[in-house]
Amino acid sequence: MGCRPVPTSKFNLGFPTVLSIACCVFYSHCGNRAILRERPLDRRNSHWFSFWKKEERNTWLAKFIRMSELKDQVCSSWFAPVGSASDYPLLSKWVIYGELACNGSCTGSSDEISPIYSLWATFIGLYIANYVVERSTGWALTHPLSVQEYEKLKKKQMKPDFLDMVPWYSGTSADLFKTVFDLLVSVTVFVGRFDMRMMQAAMSKVHGGAEQGDLLYSQFNEKDDLWFDFMADTGDGGNSSYTVARLLAQPSINLNRGDSMLNLPRGDLLLIGGDLAYPNPSAFTYERRLFCPFEYALQPPSWYKEEHIAVNKPEVPSGVSELKQYNGPQCFVIPGNHDWFDGLHTFMRYICHKSWLGGWFMPQKKSYFALQLPKRWWVFGLDLALHGDIDVYQFKFFSELVKEKVGDDDCVIIMTHEPNWLLDWYWNDVSGKNVSHLICDYLKGRCKLRIAGDLHHYMRHSFVKSDGPVHVQHLLVNGCGGAFLHPTHVFGNFNKLYGTSFDCKAAYPSFEDSSRIALGNILKFRKKNWQFDFIGGIIYFVLTFSMFPQCKLGHILRDDSFSGRLGSFFGTVWNSFICMLEHSYVSLAGALILLIAAIAFVPSKVSRKKRAIIGVIHVSAHLAAALVLMLLLELGVETCIRHKLLATSGYHTLYQWYRSVESEHFPDPTGLRARIEQWTFGLYPACIKYLMSAFDVPEVMAVTRSNICKAGMESLSRGGAAIYYASVFLYFWVFSTPVVSLVFGSYLYICINWLHIHFDEAFSSLRIANYKAFTRFHITTDGDLEVFTLAVDKVPKEWKLDPDWDGEPKQPQQLNHNRKYPSKWSAASPQQDPIHTVKIVDHFVIKQTDEFDTGASNGPVSSLT
Numbered sequence: 001m002g003c004r005p006v007p008t009s010k011f012n013l014g015f016p017t018v019l020s021i022a023c024c025v026f027y028s029h030c031g032n033r034a035i036l037r038e039r040p041l042d043r044r045n046s047h048w049f050s051f052w053k054k055e056e057r058n059t060w061l062a063k064f065i066r067m068s069e070l071k072d073q074v075c076s077s078w079f080a081p082v083g084s085a086s087d088y089p090l091l092s093k094w095v096i097y098g099e100l101a102c103n104g105s106c107t108g109s110s111d112e113i114s115p116i117y118s119l120w121a122t123f124i125g126l127y128i129a130n131y132v133v134e135r136s137t138g139w140a141l142t143h144p145l146s147v148q149e150y151e152k153l154k155k156k157q158m159k160p161d162f163l164d165m166v167p168w169y170s171g172t173s174a175d176l177f178k179t180v181f182d183l184l185v186s187v188t189v190f191v192g193r194f195d196m197r198m199m200q201a202a203m204s205k206v207h208g209g210a211e212q213g214d215l216l217y218s219q220f221n222e223k224d225d226l227w228f229d230f231m232a233d234t235g236d237g238g239n240s241s242y243t244v245a246r247l248l249a250q251p252s253i254n255l256n257r258g259d260s261m262l263n264l265p266r267g268d269l270l271l272i273g274g275d276l277a278y279p280n281p282s283a284f285t286y287e288r289r290l291f292c293p294f295e296y297a298l299q300p301p302s303w304y305k306e307e308h309i310a311v312n313k314p315e316v317p318s319g320v321s322e323l324k325q326y327n328g329p330q331c332f333v334i335p336g337n338h339d340w341f342d343g344l345h346t347f348m349r350y351i352c353h354k355s356w357l358g359g360w361f362m363p364q365k366k367s368y369f370a371l372q373l374p375k376r377w378w379v380f381g382l383d384l385a386l387h388g389d390i391d392v393y394q395f396k397f398f399s400e401l402v403k404e405k406v407g408d409d410d411c412v413i414i415m416t417h418e419p420n421w422l423l424d425w426y427w428n429d430v431s432g433k434n435v436s437h438l439i440c441d442y443l444k445g446r447c448k449l450r451i452a453g454d455l456h457h458y459m460r461h462s463f464v465k466s467d468g469p470v471h472v473q474h475l476l477v478n479g480c481g482g483a484f485l486h487p488t489h490v491f492g493n494f495n496k497l498y499g500t501s502f503d504c505k506a507a508y509p510s511f512e513d514s515s516r517i518a519l520g521n522i523l524k525f526r527k528k529n530w531q532f533d534f535i536g537g538i539i540y541f542v543l544t545f546s547m548f549p550q551c552k553l554g555h556i557l558r559d560d561s562f563s564g565r566l567g568s569f570f571g572t573v574w575n576s577f578i579c580m581l582e583h584s585y586v587s588l589a590g591a592l593i594l595l596i597a598a599i600a601f602v603p604s605k606v607s608r609k610k611r612a613i614i615g616v617i618h619v620s621a622h623l624a625a626a627l628v629l630m631l632l633l634e635l636g637v638e639t640c641i642r643h644k645l646l647a648t649s650g651y652h653t654l655y656q657w658y659r660s661v662e663s664e665h666f667p668d669p670t671g672l673r674a675r676i677e678q679w680t681f682g683l684y685p686a687c688i689k690y691l692m693s694a695f696d697v698p699e700v701m702a703v704t705r706s707n708i709c710k711a712g713m714e715s716l717s718r719g720g721a722a723i724y725y726a727s728v729f730l731y732f733w734v735f736s737t738p739v740v741s742l743v744f745g746s747y748l749y750i751c752i753n754w755l756h757i758h759f760d761e762a763f764s765s766l767r768i769a770n771y772k773a774f775t776r777f778h779i780t781t782d783g784d785l786e787v788f789t790l791a792v793d794k795v796p797k798e799w800k801l802d803p804d805w806d807g808e809p810k811q812p813q814q815l816n817h818n819r820k821y822p823s824k825w826s827a828a829s830p831q832q833d834p835i836h837t838v839k840i841v842d843h844f845v846i847k848q849t850d851e852f853d854t855g856a857s858n859g860p861v862s863s864l865t
Helices: 014-033 038-046 047-053 055-065 067-077 116-139 147-157 174-190 196-203 238-249 284-298 345-352 391-402 420-427 433-443 511-517 518-529 530-547 556-560 562-583 585-601 608-640 653-665 672-679 683-695 697-711 718-755 761-766 802-808
Strands: 226-231 252-257 260-265 269-272 330-333 369-373 376-380 411-417 447-452 460-462 474-478 500-508 772-779 785-792 800-802 826-828 839-846
Touching: 055 839, 226 238, 226 802, 238 284, 238 772, 238 785, 252 345, 252 839, 284 345, 330 653, 369 391, 391 433, 391 697, 411 433, 447 785, 460 785, 460 839, 474 839, 500 785, 500 839, 518 530, 518 718, 530 562, 530 608, 556 562, 556 608, 562 585, 562 608, 585 608, 608 697, 608 718, 672 683, 683 697, 697 718
Parallel strands: 226 269, 269 330, 376 411, 411 447, 447 474
Antiparallel strands: 226 772, 252 260, 369 376, 460 474, 460 500, 772 785, 785 839, 800 826
16 A cells, blocks of 8 residues: 555666766866867877877887876877867856966967866766766666676665654644644534444444344354454554564464463454554555555455455455355454544545455444354444444444344453543543443443553453452453553552452553653653754743843853852843743743643643642743743853954954955956956845855844844844844754753653653653554353463564565465465564564453453563552
């Protein structure tokens, strides 16, 4: 889906480059000596073959000792220009005539070609010759590579074209602005006014309840056992998404478990829990962030076309009469909140109207579904949209399905995008009332497991045995499918749902690791979010805009002791703050807007009083940092002025220095510069003069500052004031960007680790691609559900063409899931390949007949606190 690596050019341009340089150097070196005015006939009859005439060979050997004569011979024989200056009467005399080469006065009119013209003509001629040869023959003045060398070089240079993690704090990302716009439109237009789920129900004209063929799928229910996988929140960084997809695509995964080897076959079914691409659902993000990694991991059939629209699903492959006979992996997907930002338009186009996600077959027709699995197991895939709940038509389908199809001893897995149990506890909210009604009043204890994504970590809570009813036995969150990491320690105190107590049995990463990772906001915020500089620098400049310039700083420099200077410095900072409150309308307005934004930025779970306190402290830190930086910049300029390093000779100090160096080292005896000034009506020196003043920002800033301090701001014109503030902004922006990132990163660290708020903002800033995981289920022949969660601590950043995949014979009509090596790319370092680094972080068994299974972990889990 638009993700194809393109090899770089195979033509070596080194030879024509070297040839061009060599010829240009020779022409420049030979100069006007290429023409011997005294021997015009000899030059006219001379050519390079004469250099090897038998009668002249001994003469040439004799001249070899005399290098100066040899140089003249080479210049006159081999590098003589074609024609003379008289052949070009239309060109200006000073361009091609030899006067420019004269030292002193030139006697008479010259008929020799200037070295400048020779240099230009040689380079242009060689460039045209190289272009013609390359376009006509493809040879590009170099020896072509052999087929074997070309293939070898192609494999070496080809790499997957993966996108980087989404820069959530970018101030220049068009995708993020589009995401905000789509979210506003979705909330104001779609929520409560138009719902794609209602349209899906209206378009389905079959009113047979559970008999609807586009919602209920039973192709797996006759199997003796079944392996299936669950992952969610993919489609962020290409490296992380492909890491999970590569593991999902393997025919089997071998793991060491004690003294034995554990073999986990690939799932016949892949469940994806929403948020398929970030930051917004568009054709570009779906193709590049979702389909591209999955197609690399497991290629679709050779006959599959990207633009194909599946009209009558399921469009089973040729040779397969019905869906039950297809033995390849299948995929079912529910949408997440990011998929709903455009009203589910892209999801319907790429999921419900296409048949393949890589090599996974997609028979799904609607955004929600029910799967009848072997041994009386069911999966209900619910679409919560942006409401956090199912709509009435969806509720009707699942409630009737429970009444008519689901037996009293059956077991149901509820799959949603959001883990309402954790989010409701965190936000002190109650959501998903229709889902709770379905679970508590219809399933009545038959819901053995709830799985969800949305939070990009892994956590499992299992119920604590009690006398009350148990509506759900296990709660599992696994959103480690490819998106940035979320913390776990923030949710460590969750312990109750539907009146039942729960214990945290596994967390990945562990609470200790999660808390430690948050420290990266202080150390790495700017490195990870350098685009934030654009906004941060502007905010700080607005806060101090009216404070420039600070003219009375002599008292700070006059103090003898360091403590005295420090006290005077911070006293001046406080006076600047008071001045801002009393006289600075621009800076005061900027501070008030920033305060309102900071208070609104604090999560709503915090009381209004605490939100106001947190917001005031946050803005105070930024304001203090901005004022300190402003004063430091002003002190620096003041010190340079006092030591006569700046503001010594007006705005054009740099130009005056240039003119002095030019007159000393580049004399102009012919008056060429004066003639150019006359011909350009004075634009030639004026352009250089003002261009240099533009680059001499410190001088402009210092001179203008001195003028303001002497005569006041009123002495400047509007243009002068604009130039002054622009020059100040350039330096202040550079100084302030590291500080604003440090202050904001420290704020996020304190909030996430001390106050347990901003879990999304504090970890999206880190853009962590590591700690990826998915869950593999096995319905055994006994009817029990065995659950393995597999994880990779470190995601590879470099990939290479997998030699096993490349060397495996390919059949034209072969489905790629039958290949032994289905994935195209492997890690550049074999020790870092996810196949070799994958591990089990949680393992437990849900008994079909044991209603009060404790859910104790039977395998290695992450340490908890």
